[in-house]
Amino acid sequence: MGLVARALEAAGVPTLCLTAAHSITAAANPPRAAFVDLPLGYTAGRPHEPAFQRDLLRRAFDAFESIEAPGTIVDTGVRWSDDESWKHTASSGLNNGVVSAEGDTRSERTPDPQYQYESDRLAAEGA
Amino acid sequence: MGVVSLHPVDYIARTREQYDALGYEPYRWAEWPEPPAWTPLAKPVEESTVALLGSGGAYQEGQVAFHWQDDTGIRMVDTAQPASDVRVTHFAYDLLPAREDPNIVFPVDRLRELVDEGFLGGLAPEAVAFMGGIYSVRRAEEELTPRILEAVGAMDVDLALLVPV
Numbered sequence: 001m002g003l004v005a006r007a008l009e010a011a012g013v014p015t016l017c018l019t020a021a022h023s024i025t026a027a028a029n030p031p032r033a034a035f036v037d038l039p040l041g042y043t044a045g046r047p048h049e050p051a052f053q054r055d056l057l058r059r060a061f062d063a064f065e066s067i068e069a070p071g072t073i074v075d076t077g078v079r080w081s082d083d084e085s086w087k088h089t090a091s092s093g094l095n096n097g098v099v100s101a102e103g104d105t106r107s108e109r110t111p112d113p114q115y116q117y118e119s120d121r122l123a124a125e126g127a
Numbered sequence: 128m129g130v131v132s133l134h135p136v137d138y139i140a141r142t143r144e145q146y147d148a149l150g151y152e153p154y155r156w157a158e159w160p161e162p163p164a165w166t167p168l169a170k171p172v173e174e175s176t177v178a179l180l181g182s183g184g185a186y187q188e189g190q191v192a193f194h195w196q197d198d199t200g201i202r203m204v205d206t207a208q209p210a211s212d213v214r215v216t217h218f219a220y221d222l223l224p225a226r227e228d229p230n231i232v233f234p235v236d237r238l239r240e241l242v243d244e245g246f247l248g249g250l251a252p253e254a255v256a257f258m259g260g261i262y263s264v265r266r267a268e269e270e271l272t273p274r275i276l277e278a279v280g281a282m283d284v285d286l287a288l289l290v291p292v
Contacts, residue, residue, distance in 0.1 A: 001182055001259065001289050001291040002157065002159065003157060003159070003264070003267055003268060003272060004180065004182075004271075004272055004275055004289060005163070005287075005289055006159060006163045006164060007272045007275075007276055008275070008276065008279060008287055009163060009164040009165060009166050010164035011276055011279075011280065012166050013166060013178075013279055013284070013286065013287050014166045014167065014168050014169075014285070014286040014287070015166075015286065015287045015288075015289055016286070016287075016288055016289065017289045017291065018288070018289065018290050018291070019291060021135075021136075021138045021291075022135035022136075022137075023135065023137045023138055023139040023140070024138055024139060024156060027139065027156050027157065027158045027159075028156075028157050028158070028159060029158075029159045029160060029161075029162075029163055030163055030289075031163040031164065031165055031166075035135065037135060040138075040220055040292060041220035041221050041222075041224065041225060041231070041232065041292055042224065042231050042232075043183075043231070043232060043290050043291060043292055044230060044231050044232060044233070044234040044237070044290055045230070045231055045234070045237075046231070047224045047225075047227050047228035047230075047231050048227070048228050050230075050236070050237065050240070053230055053231070053234060053237045054237050054240060054241065057234060057237050057238065057241060057288075058241070058246060060288070061172045061241075061246070061247070061288075064168070064172055064286065064288075065168065065171065065172055070162050070163045070164070070165045071162060071163055084134070087134070087136050104149060107195060107218040107219075108195070108218075109195045109196040109197075109218055110194060110195050110196060111194050111195075111196045112194055113191050113192040113193065113194050113216075114192050114193065114194060114195055114216045114218075115192045115214070115216065116192070116214040116215065116216055116222075116226060117214070119188075120186075120188055120192060120214060121192075123188050123189045124188075124189060124190055124191045124192070
Protein backbone atom coordinates (compact mmCIF):
# COMPACT_ATOMS: atom_id res chain seq x y z
CA MET A 1 0.00 0.00 0.00
CA GLY A 2 2.98 2.28 0.57
CA LEU A 3 3.82 2.07 -3.10
CA VAL A 4 0.31 3.18 -4.10
CA ALA A 5 0.31 6.01 -1.56
CA ARG A 6 3.66 7.31 -2.76
CA ALA A 7 2.52 7.22 -6.38
CA LEU A 8 -0.82 8.93 -5.68
CA GLU A 9 0.86 11.63 -3.65
CA ALA A 10 3.33 12.25 -6.46
CA ALA A 11 0.32 12.59 -8.77
CA GLY A 12 -1.11 15.34 -6.54
CA VAL A 13 -3.54 13.41 -4.32
CA PRO A 14 -2.97 13.66 -0.55
CA THR A 15 -3.02 10.18 1.01
CA LEU A 16 -3.29 8.55 4.39
CA CYS A 17 -2.56 4.85 4.95
CA LEU A 18 -4.26 3.08 7.80
CA THR A 19 -1.95 0.37 9.08
CA ALA A 20 -1.97 -2.46 11.60
CA ALA A 21 1.56 -3.49 10.58
CA HIS A 22 3.88 -0.80 11.85
CA SER A 23 7.17 -2.30 10.67
CA ILE A 24 5.91 -3.03 7.16
CA THR A 25 4.56 0.49 6.77
CA ALA A 26 7.74 2.02 8.16
CA ALA A 27 9.73 0.14 5.50
CA ALA A 28 7.38 1.22 2.70
CA ASN A 29 7.53 4.81 3.95
CA PRO A 30 4.23 6.33 2.71
CA PRO A 31 3.62 10.08 3.09
CA ARG A 32 1.13 9.77 5.99
CA ALA A 33 0.13 6.76 8.03
CA ALA A 34 -2.11 6.12 11.03
CA PHE A 35 -1.25 3.08 13.15
CA VAL A 36 -3.97 0.98 14.78
CA ASP A 37 -2.91 -1.83 17.11
CA LEU A 38 -5.26 -4.45 15.70
CA PRO A 39 -4.69 -7.92 14.23
CA LEU A 40 -4.13 -8.22 10.49
CA GLY A 41 -7.43 -8.50 8.68
CA TYR A 42 -9.10 -5.98 11.03
CA THR A 43 -7.47 -2.75 9.86
CA ALA A 44 -10.67 -0.71 10.09
CA GLY A 45 -11.86 -2.12 13.39
CA ARG A 46 -13.68 -4.87 15.22
CA PRO A 47 -16.61 -6.46 13.35
CA HIS A 48 -20.14 -5.23 14.07
CA GLU A 49 -18.88 -2.41 16.29
CA PRO A 50 -19.82 0.70 14.35
CA ALA A 51 -18.96 3.14 17.15
CA PHE A 52 -15.45 1.63 17.43
CA GLN A 53 -15.06 1.78 13.65
CA ARG A 54 -16.24 5.40 13.41
CA ASP A 55 -13.92 6.44 16.24
CA LEU A 56 -11.01 4.73 14.46
CA LEU A 57 -11.73 6.61 11.25
CA ARG A 58 -12.13 9.95 13.02
CA ARG A 59 -8.71 9.47 14.59
CA ALA A 60 -7.26 8.55 11.21
CA PHE A 61 -8.64 11.70 9.60
CA ASP A 62 -7.36 13.77 12.54
CA ALA A 63 -3.93 12.34 11.73
CA PHE A 64 -4.47 13.30 8.11
CA GLU A 65 -4.73 16.93 9.17
CA SER A 66 -2.03 16.87 11.87
CA ILE A 67 0.85 15.21 10.01
CA GLU A 68 3.24 17.79 8.64
CA ALA A 69 6.38 15.80 7.84
CA PRO A 70 6.44 13.26 4.97
CA GLY A 71 6.90 9.70 6.22
CA THR A 72 5.17 10.21 9.58
CA ILE A 73 3.30 7.32 11.22
CA VAL A 74 0.92 8.58 13.91
CA ASP A 75 -0.23 6.23 16.67
CA THR A 76 -4.00 6.68 16.80
CA GLY A 77 -4.22 5.01 20.21
CA VAL A 78 -6.72 2.49 18.80
CA ARG A 79 -6.19 -0.86 20.54
CA TRP A 80 -7.77 -4.28 20.07
CA SER A 81 -8.16 -4.62 23.84
CA ASP A 82 -6.22 -4.01 27.03
CA ASP A 83 -5.20 -7.66 26.82
CA GLU A 84 -2.37 -7.97 24.31
CA SER A 85 -2.20 -11.76 24.30
CA TRP A 86 -3.42 -11.88 20.67
CA LYS A 87 0.03 -10.65 19.70
CA HIS A 88 1.65 -13.90 20.78
CA THR A 89 -0.35 -15.90 18.29
CA ALA A 90 -0.35 -13.31 15.51
CA SER A 91 1.74 -14.86 12.84
CA SER A 92 3.45 -13.81 9.67
CA GLY A 93 2.86 -10.46 8.08
CA LEU A 94 2.22 -12.30 4.84
CA ASN A 95 -0.96 -13.79 6.13
CA ASN A 96 -3.14 -13.78 9.15
CA GLY A 97 -1.69 -16.57 11.19
CA VAL A 98 -1.64 -19.38 8.66
CA VAL A 99 2.10 -19.63 8.25
CA SER A 100 4.06 -20.51 11.35
CA ALA A 101 7.38 -22.12 12.03
CA GLU A 102 5.41 -25.38 12.27
CA GLY A 103 4.12 -25.23 8.75
CA ASP A 104 2.67 -23.32 5.84
CA THR A 105 -1.07 -23.75 5.44
CA ARG A 106 -1.77 -20.76 3.25
CA SER A 107 -4.49 -21.05 0.66
CA GLU A 108 -3.27 -22.21 -2.71
CA ARG A 109 -2.57 -19.22 -4.92
CA THR A 110 -4.66 -20.23 -7.90
CA PRO A 111 -5.17 -18.21 -11.08
CA ASP A 112 -8.97 -18.73 -11.08
CA PRO A 113 -11.39 -16.13 -9.69
CA GLN A 114 -12.20 -16.91 -6.06
CA TYR A 115 -15.84 -16.00 -5.50
CA GLN A 116 -17.40 -15.53 -2.09
CA TYR A 117 -20.62 -17.13 -3.32
CA GLU A 118 -21.37 -19.45 -6.19
CA SER A 119 -24.14 -17.02 -7.16
CA ASP A 120 -21.43 -14.38 -7.67
CA ARG A 121 -19.76 -16.62 -10.20
CA LEU A 122 -23.01 -17.12 -12.07
CA ALA A 123 -23.72 -13.37 -12.01
CA ALA A 124 -20.25 -12.55 -13.32
CA GLU A 125 -20.23 -15.21 -16.00
CA GLY A 126 -23.69 -14.23 -17.15
CA ALA A 127 -22.80 -10.54 -17.24
CA MET B 128 -5.83 9.15 22.65
CA GLY B 129 -6.51 6.10 24.82
CA VAL B 130 -3.86 3.63 25.92
CA VAL B 131 -0.40 4.88 25.04
CA SER B 132 1.69 1.71 25.23
CA LEU B 133 3.09 0.99 21.80
CA HIS B 134 4.42 -2.49 21.22
CA PRO B 135 3.41 -3.29 17.65
CA VAL B 136 3.89 -6.82 16.39
CA ASP B 137 7.05 -6.80 14.27
CA TYR B 138 5.68 -8.73 11.30
CA ILE B 139 8.88 -8.36 9.32
CA ALA B 140 10.98 -10.01 12.03
CA ARG B 141 8.34 -12.66 12.65
CA THR B 142 8.04 -13.53 8.98
CA ARG B 143 11.80 -13.73 8.67
CA GLU B 144 11.98 -16.19 11.58
CA GLN B 145 9.14 -18.33 10.25
CA TYR B 146 10.48 -18.47 6.73
CA ASP B 147 13.89 -19.37 8.07
CA ALA B 148 12.41 -22.18 10.23
CA LEU B 149 10.63 -23.55 7.15
CA GLY B 150 13.78 -23.40 5.05
CA TYR B 151 12.29 -20.77 2.72
CA GLU B 152 14.27 -18.07 1.01
CA PRO B 153 13.98 -14.82 3.01
CA TYR B 154 10.94 -12.76 2.03
CA ARG B 155 11.96 -9.37 0.72
CA TRP B 156 9.75 -6.56 1.95
CA ALA B 157 9.30 -3.46 -0.15
CA GLU B 158 11.52 -0.71 1.17
CA TRP B 159 11.58 2.87 -0.06
CA PRO B 160 13.90 4.81 2.20
CA GLU B 161 13.82 7.89 -0.03
CA PRO B 162 11.42 10.54 1.35
CA PRO B 163 7.93 10.22 -0.14
CA ALA B 164 6.32 12.86 -2.33
CA TRP B 165 4.09 15.31 -0.50
CA THR B 166 0.85 17.00 -1.51
CA PRO B 167 -0.65 19.28 1.15
CA LEU B 168 -4.36 19.06 1.91
CA ALA B 169 -6.20 21.63 -0.19
CA LYS B 170 -8.95 22.08 2.37
CA PRO B 171 -10.05 20.76 5.76
CA VAL B 172 -11.22 17.16 5.99
CA GLU B 173 -14.77 18.32 6.74
CA GLU B 174 -14.88 19.96 3.33
CA SER B 175 -13.00 17.23 1.48
CA THR B 176 -14.34 14.48 -0.73
CA VAL B 177 -12.65 11.20 0.09
CA ALA B 178 -11.67 8.32 -2.17
CA LEU B 179 -11.62 4.93 -0.43
CA LEU B 180 -8.95 2.50 -1.61
CA GLY B 181 -8.82 -0.96 -0.10
CA SER B 182 -6.46 -3.87 -0.71
CA GLY B 183 -8.62 -6.46 1.04
CA GLY B 184 -9.93 -7.96 -2.19
CA ALA B 185 -13.41 -6.39 -2.24
CA TYR B 186 -15.71 -6.78 -5.22
CA GLN B 187 -19.42 -6.59 -5.89
CA GLU B 188 -21.91 -8.99 -7.39
CA GLY B 189 -21.67 -9.05 -11.16
CA GLN B 190 -17.90 -8.51 -11.15
CA VAL B 191 -15.27 -11.14 -11.71
CA ALA B 192 -13.70 -11.90 -8.33
CA PHE B 193 -9.97 -11.56 -7.79
CA HIS B 194 -7.87 -14.64 -8.28
CA TRP B 195 -5.19 -15.46 -5.74
CA GLN B 196 -2.08 -15.48 -7.85
CA ASP B 197 -0.79 -11.92 -8.10
CA ASP B 198 -4.04 -10.41 -9.43
CA THR B 199 -3.05 -6.87 -10.41
CA GLY B 200 -6.56 -5.81 -11.47
CA ILE B 201 -8.85 -3.33 -9.74
CA ARG B 202 -12.61 -3.36 -9.14
CA MET B 203 -14.70 -0.21 -8.82
CA VAL B 204 -17.17 -0.72 -5.98
CA ASP B 205 -20.32 1.39 -5.58
CA THR B 206 -20.05 3.19 -2.23
CA ALA B 207 -23.81 3.83 -2.04
CA GLN B 208 -24.51 0.14 -1.48
CA PRO B 209 -24.37 -1.18 2.08
CA ALA B 210 -21.19 -2.96 3.11
CA SER B 211 -23.29 -6.07 3.63
CA ASP B 212 -23.52 -6.29 -0.17
CA VAL B 213 -19.74 -6.06 -0.61
CA ARG B 214 -17.86 -9.33 -1.13
CA VAL B 215 -14.24 -10.00 -0.18
CA THR B 216 -11.72 -12.53 -1.42
CA HIS B 217 -8.04 -12.85 -0.52
CA PHE B 218 -5.58 -15.69 -0.01
CA ALA B 219 -3.70 -14.25 2.90
CA TYR B 220 -5.96 -13.18 5.73
CA ASP B 221 -8.85 -14.71 7.62
CA LEU B 222 -11.88 -13.89 5.47
CA LEU B 223 -14.55 -15.02 7.90
CA PRO B 224 -14.78 -11.86 10.02
CA ALA B 225 -14.48 -9.60 6.97
CA ARG B 226 -17.32 -11.48 5.27
CA GLU B 227 -19.38 -11.04 8.44
CA ASP B 228 -18.71 -7.31 8.40
CA PRO B 229 -16.85 -6.00 5.33
CA ASN B 230 -16.47 -2.61 7.05
CA ILE B 231 -13.44 -3.96 8.92
CA VAL B 232 -11.43 -3.96 5.69
CA PHE B 233 -13.64 -1.76 3.49
CA PRO B 234 -15.37 0.81 5.72
CA VAL B 235 -17.99 2.20 3.33
CA ASP B 236 -20.84 2.29 5.84
CA ARG B 237 -18.73 4.19 8.35
CA LEU B 238 -17.45 6.68 5.80
CA ARG B 239 -21.01 7.42 4.66
CA GLU B 240 -21.99 7.98 8.29
CA LEU B 241 -19.07 10.39 8.78
CA VAL B 242 -20.27 12.32 5.73
CA ASP B 243 -23.83 12.36 7.11
CA GLU B 244 -22.68 13.79 10.43
CA GLY B 245 -20.57 16.44 8.70
CA PHE B 246 -17.17 15.10 9.75
CA LEU B 247 -16.24 14.53 6.09
CA GLY B 248 -17.21 16.61 3.09
CA GLY B 249 -18.13 13.70 0.86
CA LEU B 250 -17.38 10.19 -0.31
CA ALA B 251 -16.55 9.40 -3.93
CA PRO B 252 -19.38 7.39 -5.57
CA GLU B 253 -17.00 4.55 -6.27
CA ALA B 254 -14.19 3.01 -4.24
CA VAL B 255 -11.10 1.41 -5.72
CA ALA B 256 -10.72 -2.18 -4.60
CA PHE B 257 -7.76 -4.42 -5.28
CA MET B 258 -6.00 -7.36 -3.71
CA GLY B 259 -2.76 -6.98 -1.85
CA GLY B 260 -0.21 -9.71 -1.47
CA ILE B 261 1.25 -9.29 -4.93
CA TYR B 262 4.61 -10.96 -4.53
CA SER B 263 6.25 -9.08 -7.39
CA VAL B 264 7.00 -5.46 -6.55
CA ARG B 265 7.70 -4.90 -10.23
CA ARG B 266 4.21 -6.06 -11.21
CA ALA B 267 2.67 -3.96 -8.45
CA GLU B 268 4.51 -0.95 -9.82
CA GLU B 269 4.01 -1.58 -13.52
CA GLU B 270 0.51 -3.09 -13.60
CA LEU B 271 -1.47 -2.32 -10.46
CA THR B 272 -0.31 1.19 -9.61
CA PRO B 273 -1.05 2.75 -13.04
CA ARG B 274 -4.59 1.32 -12.92
CA ILE B 275 -5.17 2.87 -9.51
CA LEU B 276 -3.72 6.21 -10.58
CA GLU B 277 -5.99 6.29 -13.62
CA ALA B 278 -9.07 5.40 -11.56
CA VAL B 279 -8.40 8.00 -8.87
CA GLY B 280 -7.39 10.55 -11.49
CA ALA B 281 -10.84 10.23 -13.04
CA MET B 282 -12.49 11.02 -9.71
CA ASP B 283 -13.20 14.46 -8.30
CA VAL B 284 -11.65 13.88 -4.87
CA ASP B 285 -9.54 15.87 -2.44
CA LEU B 286 -7.80 13.04 -0.65
CA ALA B 287 -7.46 9.28 -0.51
CA LEU B 288 -7.82 6.92 2.45
CA LEU B 289 -5.90 3.68 1.92
CA VAL B 290 -6.93 0.62 3.88
CA PRO B 291 -4.58 -2.36 3.63
CA VAL B 292 -5.15 -5.69 5.39
